[in-house]
Amino acid sequence: MKNFYLTFKTIFTISLLVLVTLILATSCRNPIVKLGSYQVIYDGNGADGGDVPIDENGSLPKDTRAYSEGDEVVVLDSSNLTKTGYKFNFWNTKADGSGILYTPGETLIMDKENITLYAQWLIIQTYNIIYSGNEYAGLELVIDYTSYSEGSPVTILDKGNMIFDGYAFLGWNPDSDGEEAIYTAGEIINMPGHNLSLYAVWTQLPTFSITYNGNQYSGLNVPTDGNQYLEGTEVTVLDQGDMILDGYSFVGWNTDSERTMAVYTAGQKIDMPAYDETLYAVWTQLPTYSINYEGNQYKGSDVPEDNNQYIAGSLIKVPNQGEMILEGYTCTGWDTEADGSGTFYLIGSEISMPDNDITLYAQWEIIPILELQLSEIENSVLIEDQIQLSWEYLPKGVIGQNVSFSSSDETILTITDNGIVEALNEGTAVISISSSDGIFEDEIEICVLPTFIGCIDLYNSGALSVNIPISSSNSSSNIIDWGDGTRSTWTTSSGLAHSYSETGWYDVRIGGDFIWFGINSSKFSRFFSRIENWGG
Known part of the structure; x- marks a missing residue:
């Protein structure tokens, strides 16, 4: 029984030690907050860099130390906390700044609840430097795109690509009239x-000119350079x-009017x-x-002449x-x-x-x-007409060739070797002409009208x-030859009238399509003494 008691006592002691060890280990990981105590918590409130401050009170990683109501707490500074474009100002119990304001180092009195400080x-105020070309009116302006806070170091820029003809750049002045x-x-x-x-401050530079002299040339077309140049x-x-x-x-x-050799040539840069x-x-x-x-x-005498004298390379228009x-x-x-074997030139070249x-x-x-x-x-003729073709x-x-003629019907029309056509009988025939080599030809159709004679x-x-x-x-092809050299076309339904210059006998020829011919008329028998052909 004594041994059992010792054994139980030993087991109980060991169990108690294990339990104490577990409790101590757990308390190291999760400190126990005292009942009735509170904490101060810091909030970056939009910070984008650094860490919220840590209250190093005790060995705690953050200010999680338990404070009691009425304790005095020293407010920490911002440590390395940052926000782009802003600088830290102070802490406040409200995120929007409407609560109680605390500055780093100030003492606050702990209330009976946790306090969060935001x-x-x-906003950091920045300023700019604005560069002006002043009298320079070009587009290549100097621009500094950087914004600077008060007291920041600024390096003054140079003139960049600004070029003000006739002037040299000296530097900058805050007064536009500054010299x-x-x-x-x-x-x-x-x-x-x-x-x-x-x-920009500019200073004018002296300029110089170049004058061109024709020397032996005394005309008015001497080149002129009206520019002024800087050295x-x-x-x-x-x-x-x-x-x-x-x-x-x-x-x-x-540069010397007496010299015969050129020092400078056109286009040269000096x-x-x-x-x-x-x-x-x-x-x-x-x-x-x-x-x-x-x-x-x-071999005539009208050959073109050119009495001019030309220097080599002159351009001459061929006549x-x-x-x-x-x-x-x-x-x-x-x-x-002469035989065309040399260099040929077109007229006008x-x-x-x-x-x-x-x-x-x-x-x-040869043409x-x-x-x-x-x-x-x-194209319409009368019987007994003779026509000279051309x-x-x-x-x-052009130099022509001999020609020959032919008639498609020689009972109607005949033609001589020299182109005289004679109308024999009424009808239509074709007169043809051709060159001696047979290459070129033409033709004409001639109608011989039924002819009353x-x-x-x-x-x-x-x-x-x-x-x-x-x-x-017929209103278009009726023809009458009055026998006195007068010839005309006619369209009528009441007779043909004509006046002669003297008395005599006249052979009259009338060609065309007749509706009637008044042979029983007293007018007809009065004038016609004989009829040679009734015409169709």
Whole structure:
């Protein structure tokens, strides 16, 4: 029984030690807050950097120390707590700052509840530096995009890409009328508590000119440079412009009017000296050459002439044939060889004059025949009419060939070798013409109208005027030949009237489509003494 008691006592003691150990271990991880005690809690209130302050009172990681009502607590500072664009101001019991304000180091009296203090932030006021070109009116302005708080160090900028012709940049002045630079590029100043405007300060530089002198040239077209240049400015030397000195070539420019060699050439770049400069034209005399024209196959006296003298390289416009006419030929241009084996130039083209005299020979080409054409005639004729045909080769001026003629019906129309057509009987036939080589041809259709042929006797009638009783339905192709050289078309339903200049016998021919012919009329028998053909 004694042993059992000892064993139980031993087990109880060990169990009690284990329980105490567990209680101590748990209390180290989770400190026990005293009943009736409170804490001070700090809140960053929008902070985006650092840590909320820790009250190092005791060994606790945060101010979780239990305070009793009435305890005095020293308010901590902001430690490394930050908020972009703001600076820490103080603490407040309300996040919106409407509670009780506490500054770091101040003592607060603990109430009978936890107290949370919220960081209060103050916007950091910033300022800018504004740079003005002042008299400079360009677009390349200097801009400082940085905003500075009061007292911050600021490095003064340089003029950047601002270029004010004729002026040098000195620095900056806060007064737009200031003539001296108060601040220079690279200087460091402390930012004042306001925006700062700085105005560029410029100083005018002396300028110089270049004058061009034609030297031997006395005309009015001497080049002019109206610019003013700063010392060291790159200047482009002008060319001769419109200056022309006959028989001379422009070489360049020299600062000495007596020199014959050019020191500067057109387009050359020179640095402007610190004085006004005069450049004199330099000329060199050139040899000249002539151009002669030959008619070649044309042997007349109207060959173009050119009495001018040209320097090598001059551009000469090739003339046309002028008054030269070679029948059946056209002038196509000129050649340096009579047989056309040299250099050929079209009329109106340009020749660059070589460094020797040249002769150009006219080049002739036969004008090709394009067409053989009969001239227009009256397509309706009367029996016994004779018509002389005319024809031509086109284009005009070509050398033509012999021609031949033919009739599609020689009982109606015949034609001679020289183109005389004779109407034999009424009807329609085609007259054709062709060149001797058979390549070119043309034709014309001729209608021989039914023809009444009779003789008017004015000896016995005692009158010079006649009126033939006749009527027709055709209004376009009726023809009457009165036998006195008068010929006309007619459309009538009441007779044909005509007056003769003297008495006599006249063979009258009437062609067309008749409705009636008043042969029983006294007018008909009065005038016609005989009828040779009734016409159809």
